Amino acid sequence: MPLRRRETLAAVLASPAILRTLPAEAQPATPVRGGTxxxxxxxxxTQLYPPAGGFYPNGGVLNQITDKLTYQxxxxxxxxxxxAESWTTNADRTEYVFKLRPGVTFSDGTKCDAxxxxxxxxxxxxxxxxxxxxxxxxxxNYQRSEVxxxxxxRFVFSRPAPGFLQGTSVIGSGLVSLKTLSTxxxxxxxxxxxxxxxxxxxxxxxxxxxxxxxxxxDYAWGPKLHPHxxxxxxxxxxxxxxxxxxxxxxxxxxxxxxxxxxxQAYDEKQVKDRGFQLFAPSTRGVNNSVxxxxxxxxxxxxxxxxxxLHATNAQEIVDxxxxxxxxxxxxxxxxxxxxxxxxxxxxxxxxxxxxKLFDDAGWTMGPGGVRQKDGKQLVLTAYESPxxxxxKDTLQLVAxxxxxxxxxxxxxxxxxxxxxxxxxxxxxxxxxxxxxGRADPDVIRSQYHPLTRNVLLQAGGxxxxxxxxxxxxxxxxxxxxxxxxxxEKRMALVADVQRxxxxxxxxxxxxxxxxxFAASPRLRGMGFEAVGRPSFYGAWLAAR
Amino acid sequence: MGRYLAQRVGQALLVLAAxxxxxxxxxxxxxxxxxxxxxxxxxxxxxxxADIRIAYGADAPLWQQYLHAMGAFLTGNFGYSIRAGxxxxxxxxxxxxxxxxxxxxxxxxxxxxxxxxxxLATLGGQGWVRALVRSVPSLFIAIPVFWLGxxxxxxxxxxxxxxxxxxxxxxxxxxxPVATIAVPISAPLAQVLIRNIDAVLAEPFVTVARAKxxxxxxxxxxxxxxxxxxxxxxxxxxxxxxxxxxxxxTEAVFGLNGLGGLTQQAVANQDVAVLQAIVVISAxxxxxxxxxxxxLYPVLDPRLARGRRTA
Numbered sequence: 001m002p003l004r005r006r007e008t009l010a011a012v013l014a015s016p017a018i019l020r021t022l023p024a025e026a027q028p029a030t031p032v033r034g035g036t037x038x039x040x041x042x043x044x045x046t047q048l049y050p051p052a053g054g055f056y057p058n059g060g061v062l063n064q065i066t067d068k069l070t071y072q073x074x075x076x077x078x079x080x081x082x083x084a085e086s087w088t089t090n091a092d093r094t095e096y097v098f099k100l101r102p103g104v105t106f107s108d109g110t111k112c113d114a115x116x117x118x119x120x121x122x123x124x125x126x127x128x129x130x131x132x133x134x135x136x137x138x139x140x141n142y143q144r145s146e147v148x149x150x151x152x153x154r155f156v157f158s159r160p161a162p163g164f165l166q167g168t169s170v171i172g173s174g175l176v177s178l179k180t181l182s183t184x185x186x187x188x189x190x191x192x193x194x195x196x197x198x199x200x201x202x203x204x205x206x207x208x209x210x211x212x213x214x215x216x217x218d219y220a221w222g223p224k225l226h227p228h229x230x231x232x233x234x235x236x237x238x239x240x241x242x243x244x245x246x247x248x249x250x251x252x253x254x255x256x257x258x259x260x261x262x263x264q265a266y267d268e269k270q271v272k273d274r275g276f277q278l279f280a281p282s283t284r285g286v287n288n289s290v291x292x293x294x295x296x297x298x299x300x301x302x303x304x305x306x307x308x309l310h311a312t313n314a315q316e317i318v319d320x321x322x323x324x325x326x327x328x329x330x331x332x333x334x335x336x337x338x339x340x341x342x343x344x345x346x347x348x349x350x351x352x353x354x355x356k357l358f359d360d361a362g363w364t365m366g367p368g369g370v371r372q373k374d375g376k377q378l379v380l381t382a383y384e385s386p387x388x389x390x391x392k393d394t395l396q397l398v399a400x401x402x403x404x405x406x407x408x409x410x411x412x413x414x415x416x417x418x419x420x421x422x423x424x425x426x427x428x429x430x431x432x433x434x435x436x437g438r439a440d441p442d443v444i445r446s447q448y449h450p451l452t453r454n455v456l457l458q459a460g461g462x463x464x465x466x467x468x469x470x471x472x473x474x475x476x477x478x479x480x481x482x483x484x485x486x487x488e489k490r491m492a493l494v495a496d497v498q499r500x501x502x503x504x505x506x507x508x509x510x511x512x513x514x515x516x517f518a519a520s521p522r523l524r525g526m527g528f529e530a531v532g533r534p535s536f537y538g539a540w541l542a543a544r
Numbered sequence: 545m546g547r548y549l550a551q552r553v554g555q556a557l558l559v560l561a562a563x564x565x566x567x568x569x570x571x572x573x574x575x576x577x578x579x580x581x582x583x584x585x586x587x588x589x590x591x592x593x594a595d596i597r598i599a600y601g602a603d604a605p606l607w608q609q610y611l612h613a614m615g616a617f618l619t620g621n622f623g624y625s626i627r628a629g630x631x632x633x634x635x636x637x638x639x640x641x642x643x644x645x646x647x648x649x650x651x652x653x654x655x656x657x658x659x660x661x662x663x664l665a666t667l668g669g670q671g672w673v674r675a676l677v678r679s680v681p682s683l684f685i686a687i688p689v690f691w692l693g694x695x696x697x698x699x700x701x702x703x704x705x706x707x708x709x710x711x712x713x714x715x716x717x718x719x720x721p722v723a724t725i726a727v728p729i730s731a732p733l734a735q736v737l738i739r740n741i742d743a744v745l746a747e748p749f750v751t752v753a754r755a756k757x758x759x760x761x762x763x764x765x766x767x768x769x770x771x772x773x774x775x776x777x778x779x780x781x782x783x784x785x786x787x788x789x790x791x792x793x794t795e796a797v798f799g800l801n802g803l804g805g806l807t808q809q810a811v812a813n814q815d816v817a818v819l820q821a822i823v824v825i826s827a828x829x830x831x832x833x834x835x836x837x838x839x840l841y842p843v844l845d846p847r848l849a850r851g852r853r854t855a
Binding site: 209 | 577592595600708
């Protein structure tokens with residue numbers, strides 16, 4: 001039951017980002033078994049309860065130690081069998097029944113059967129107040145599970161849940177043993193407590209420094225259509241936290257590591273010039289953007305937001321700061337995302353139009369080249385977001401571009417505490433950087449809905465300082481995406497919401513964010529799940 | 545001596561209690577909190593955030609939290625790290641020993657380096673050699689630790705391939721980090737040592753000893769060393785703080801686990817329980833080292849011991 005439109009598939013297959021990231025599996029060579037892969041991470045994992053896998057350092061670990069009910073083929077985005085052999089759903093997408101593969105066990109020896117799967121999704125879908133498990137952001141409208149027989153499980157939803165099938169394939173839906181599910185949420189930063197059924201098992205950890213995984217020799221339940229089957233080829237993986245960019249790259253080039261995550265755009269060339277591999281899988285979600293908080297009176301006016309949108313030169317940002325792996329955004333979601341429509345003609349860089357919009361709205365040029373209206377100067381503030389690539393440089397370039405039309409943007413660094421607090425207060429942060437990855441249109445709801453990430457800071461969410469901004473029309477569209485059972489109608493809503501967000505100029509999309517990895521020429525068969533988290537299931541190390 | 549010791553230990557405990565209280569108050573005053581920082585990204589609702597706060601006891605009145613934390617500390621329970629999701633004691637067990645080892649080795653290396661520099665600067669052959677060596681401490685203190693660490697890695701690990709940074713043997717793991725911290729720490733030690741040796745060498749009793757026919761080595765051993773070391777010992781107590789500061793940067797560059805890296809992460813994420821434990825432990829170490837230094841004075845200078853006995 002593909003939920004996509006044909007155009008999307010074509011767009012996905014034609015995307016240069018995908019072609020670039022074709023795994024080295026395609027290379028003709030006989031795989032070699034054995035060896036320990038050394039993987040350098042920029043940051044340590046913080047929380048390994050699967051729904052917290054969105055953070056890349058967490059997801060990079062979880063993707064090796066947990067399996068999912070279904071497998072989203074990273075090339076076609078089709079949902080394929082994994083722990084579930086088959087599934088059915090009713091017409092209004094309020095019930096899903098999964099038939100499970102027999103013989104799957106967790107690494108503690110317990111069975112991964114209907115009961116375990118049901119318990120996992122009860123926790124993901126409903127949360128667990130006693131153990132402090134939050135509700136997974138990828139599962140909407142969940143009501144209950146039913147164990148039909150030891151290998152059949154049914155999930156029932158209170159409203160249509162068209163995104164659920166894809167939701168069973170994401171990093172946040174990794175299956176863990178009942179023992180892990182009885183551990184309080186705040187103890188799950190300890191990797192040894194995460195017991196999955198995946199091809200690798202946690203052997204030991206030094207918190208904040210390294211994690212060692214070993215291959216499970218009895219693993220025999222990889223995704224059904226995956227080119228590799230059976231146990232993982234590597235004997236193990238060593239994750240080493242190496243925060244310093246130059247040390248990660250230097251260690252890779254000196255042969256002390258096999259693969260590293262997070263390469264800055266300016267380092268890409270030296271990696272390629274030395275004959276090393278560069279992977280830049282798209283995160284296929286909401287683009288790296290600048291968003292407005294319309295609760296702040298300075299950006300409450302549509303004309304101001306539109307003027308700033310047309311004052312922003314995304315092409316210059318991409319050309320100056322990034323590389324070809326960072327395509328210029330043409331909508332609020334990536335061109336490789338499901339339901340994408342091209343809105344490039346609404347996103348033009350047009351300083352003349354920008355100036356006219358300001359003038360017409362009564363924002364006249366004041367002293368110091370800053371526009372003003374009713375005695376108020378158009379001075380805005382944003383905090384940089386260090387996890388996003390070159391975010392400080394991006395915001396500063398935006399500030400330069402806005403300065404040319406008479407708007408001052410102050411870019412603050414700030415400590416994490418002030419940044420977190422101020423980013424919830426539209427009076428302090430009328431502008432903010434934003435992005436999130438997930439290969440299902442539900443991601444748009446995750447990003448914009450007041451009850452989830454709430455990037456626009458609407459009333460009713462975590463941000464309690466919001467006075468009254470709320471956009472009922474936007475929220476209705478978002479709820480529609482999460483609950484429209486008909487695939488065609490759902491994609492029409494996805495198109496509507498893209499148009500609406502841009503027409504309201506709530507967001508200025510900048511670029512489609514990739515996850516960039518570099519690897520030794522010896523590493524073969526490295527794979528990525530649909531939004532760019534590494535998979536070492538089929539990976540192997542060729543002889544020197 | 546017993547009464548003096550009891551008095552000093554009493555003072556030390558007072559300092560620790562005050563440190564604990566001050567740290568507690570300052571950490572409470574920080575904007576934002578660890579629960580928000582860690583869980584906001586997961587897209588939790590306000591109710592869920594409130595639940596988590598209640599679970600950590602972060603909703604109780606301040607004085608209750610203070611008494612609770614104080615009582616827990618006295619029984620060796622340092623609380624829970626919100627960021628890492630493990631007890632603080634586990635984090636300390638994994639990080640404290642490596643920092644102690646790194647600091648001890650770095651301090652030993654810095655002392656040795658300082659001694660060599662001081663001897664070369666005061667007694668080394670030609671005048672121009674001495675002048676050159678005397679400018680070395682200023683250079684050492686001007687080198688940023690961060691830059692030095694990266695340079696050492698580039699040269700000795702990536703270029704020459706002598707030392708592995710990612711998969712080091714136990715013996716090679718600390719060589720470059722120790723060198724990185726020792727260089728800046730050795731500078732003030734060497735400067736104080738050089739100035740003291742110069743001063744002592746100019747004292748009349750040294751001239752007298754020389755006139756009596758004492759050899760150069762004998763004068764150094766029996767007259768200069770003792771007198772010049774006393775101020776250095778004082779410096780050493782103070783330098784401990786700098787050692788910890790150097791460890792923060794060094795551990796970050798080399799990706800070592802240790803108190804430095806732990807502190808940096810805890811500060812960034814407002815992991816209050818971890819910070820509280822680190823502050824108290826650092827204060828305890830400071831107090832202990834300064835106590836030790838005070839107790840060592842009389843050993844090096846008998847006049848101080850006599851003075852106390854008559855007082």
